[in-house]
Amino acid sequence: DAGITQSPRHKVTETGTPVTLRCHQTENHRYMYWYRQDPGHGLRLIHYSYGVKDTDKGEVSDGYSVSRSKTEDFLLTLESATSSQTSVYFCAIRKDSLNEQYFGPGTRLTVT
């Protein structure tokens, strides 16, 4: 158990509404990541953080923003949700220099 929780676990929202997903860790790790998982595409990196207020884009960052004001929390925001952002979102932390990442349980987001 890597001490990672995600909230909410499920959410249905309408196109055009803002949505914020939360990732919380209990072990004070520096690196945190947001991925989305879609059939046929696998896991794709949206944004990642390498410290408080330090974030960078991944390969599918358009339409998403992130914030990290505390070590333990990493927030993913969809400013104006679109149907193409219907997906399962996973948060992960990196524990050591071997690049091993540990994942949260995921959030299933449906945009109608």
Place this chain on the structure above:
Amino acid sequence: TQLLEQSPQFLSIQEGENLTVYCNSSSVFSSLQWYRQEPGEGPVLLVTVVTGGEVKKLKRLTFQFGDARKDSSLHITAAQPGDTGLYLCAGGSGGSNYKLTFGKGTLLTVNP
């Protein structure tokens, strides 16, 4: 852009059979991880390999890292229904070793 190709994409076998899943790339990775993911859950780390030619065993699972660190394989001996799941490989590179590149996964079904 680094890519990891996994094969086969789908695999359905009977309990007791052996199988091998492959993960191939044209890029060199400093480390490679294998994860297993069950429906509705996040990926769970199985193993990390870092040395070319390295072989690691985890009960009935054998993981191998290619000599050139561009490919890897996962062999399962005497598969059981509990092995059913999505198997993902992920590579980390020295230049940007805080990010992982994921394969699209192999969906394994072991029938009783």
